[in-house]
Amino acid sequence: MNDLTRQSAAVLADAIATKAVTAVEVTQAHLDRIASVDGKVHAFLHVTAESALAQAQAVDAKVAAGTPLGPLAGVPLGLKDVLAMKGEPTTAGSKILEGWRPPYDSTVVARLRAADIVILGKTNMDEFAMGSSTEHSAYGPTHNPWDLDRIPGGSGGGSAAALAAFEAPLAIGTDTGGSIRQPASVTGTVGVKPTYGGVSRYGQIALASSLDQPGPCARSVLDTALLHAAIAGHDPRDSTSINAPVPDVVAAAKKADVRGMRIGVVTELMGDGYQAGVSQRYAEALDTLRELGAEIIEVSCPHFEYALGAYYLILPSEASSNLARFDGMRYGLRAGDDGKNSVEQVMAITREAGFGPEVKRRIMLGTYALSSGYYDAYYGQAQKVRTLITRDFNAAFEKVDVLVSPTAPTTAFKLGEKLDDPLAMYLNDVATIPVNLAGIGAMSLPIGLAPEDGLPVGMQIMAPAMADDRLYLAGGALEAALTDKWGHLLIEEAPAL
């Protein structure tokens, strides 16, 4: 089999199961690739080579023994560093957790292990998933494999870059306001934020608990579906986990059919503020969907213009509360413990030393929004706007089966370009945030390169809660049509590193 790192997860799993290649060979090929290109990309914070090879050996033993295997057995994966993995460094991109090794596995990791998916290492991210560029990682930014001077998106830029750099065929992300979808968009890869509660948050270091959701990332719609199926489903350890069957996303990805599907174009998520090449590729993708037999309908969601404001009150409020646990007492960094400072002083010194600027900014913002006298005007009002945005979605889904928009207003911007302007950075998430506020599922998939800069553009597909299969039905059909047109997946056009 030629270059193992260029293959899809589905092809690799089949080759391993039929003994065309061993899982150890597949894992080693990806570890070699990481060793050769990650100096430029910096997608990984920590490579778990030893445990990955041990996992791969176990898969090969199962193949030899004829033990039945899952559909992704032996396929390597990059794990976002926000998910606890027993005994391996888990930092969430923060200095406050430097050196911490969790004493337990997150449910996502437990399910990956149960599916015999080989974990190559922990991928880079904005500190505590706060950001859209990975520049807020305390360990330095990740570089976009399409152009190393540009951002790979965020917060899950490491996971997306690992896919685009062919360091891993699968990755796990988490999405609070677009952290799976926006990186997918700017790296020419696929990412899905499942319906809230679709994948367990147990062992995910919490940012905003009512918005956070882990999900699958890959280079194709089918690979994404296979990974989605491996990690989704009810978990008694997460009280917000949905206790209902997971929609058959793999069957939907294989069916890949939009004939008769009503697809709603959100008028508020296009036009002004969107880069010309993004708008152009988006319009072309809508034409393609129409040619495939979908009915394209314009839909208005009038409260979406307030989504960014509501999000940047709700998220910091929840984050300021969640991040209170980092107090330097039970795990993680402790600073200033000189025997004289009080516990409160040690906490304040520890948090000042351990948190980066964006994290401190959002903690302060959340503390303000929740404080007496401001609560009703800020947090309370934001929660009401959240209801209105959800009602906009509900009304839209009475008319259409899925909604679409560009995933991000621009292609990948230059590293450093927006780092000192929090508001400009927040605007990247304008199209992805409404989905998290409503708790529904959404996908980003590549729809071409912007003519003006040759960088990937993504389309977002949004489906009602618990109907994640529709993302794959539509995304699969669009991907198949575009692959026919181009002769290959868009990611094949990424420059060699």
Place this chain on the structure above:
Amino acid sequence: MTSITRPEVAHLARLARLDLAPEELDHYAEQLDVILQSVARISEVAADDIPPMSHPIPMVNVFRDDVVTPGITRDEALAAAPAAEDDRFRVPRILDEE
């Protein structure tokens, strides 16, 4: 809505247990003001009769059966502690001497 002042930022930092440097107080006062003015647009929405939404899925009182299952051991819990003593987390002084 009013703008945020430096003393307010200092108060927030105390509430949030962040030992901010003086230059950080200036910087954050400026930035938080810009961000708050931007998000304050949500007050334009008339929402008096709209119920607040704290969570995407309307679920209440999700309980599991009260059955003992294996958890992490004391030694595992203490392994990551910045300081431990006598099988406990050692923490800085919590109460004043008297």
